[in-house]
Amino acid sequence: MAETLHLEVVTPEKAVFSEPVDDVVLPGFLGQMDILPGHLPMLSVLAVGEMIVTREGTSRHFFVEKGYVEIFDDRVTVLTEGCSGVNEIDVEHARRDLERYETRMAELEERSKTELISEDVFEQHRQALKRERMKLAFAKEGKIVE
Template sequence: MASMVTLEIVTPDRKVLSEDVEYVGAPGALGEFGILPNHVPFLSALGIGNLHYKLGGKTYYVFVAGGFAEVSHNKCTVLAEVAEMAHEIDVDRAQKAQQRAEQRAQQAKEKLEHARHQAALKRSVARISCNRAGKDAGTC
């Protein structure tokens, strides 16, 4: 019986992570899901938020936005549109993006434009949250 899950996080630009871990928690499109060793195979769309994994008693955080997660044979493969390790996040840039998105969302008159700005706001808030969670856990 396996006691670890191989976690691979890949974006169109790079391999973000490849690590054997004890647990993976990820923001699915319909809510957060968790992966332990010997999990049943499944496929899920990803939402915007913080993926976290446990290794050696510590919790590590990765911001993800969009994409898919596949679980099969003690391997969790995350194909994300965007993924950043918590320590890689530029908090000043994310806070400025949050301010711009909030201003634009208030000014948006068209529904599509408003939805676009709301998505930008959600991404920037999740990045800041991921970075803070990583610092609080001592993993940045």
């Protein structure tokens, strides 16, 4: 059994990093997943949340958007829509996005009183609101607190 994992994180824009780690905690849909060396092979869906990477006793926190994780032979590959460290988040942009989604949600709720709005549309807006709120909390605290 290897003493470390090789973690690779890839977004549509770039490879975020590729390095050995001792432990990685990922936001699964049913809760946090802690991946250690020797983990069984697995393919899973990721939720929006915090990724914690530990190497030699030092932990780094990242905000990840939804995606997938594959674990095989002590290699962890994360394919995500976005991955940012606390210093990489544009707080003003996230605030503007949050305000925009809040306005759109209020408009949708008002429109739903007189016309049929798909539940999928509401769910997309709820997820966008959640993502922006979590992003702002992460930027403020350096980690996500739920």
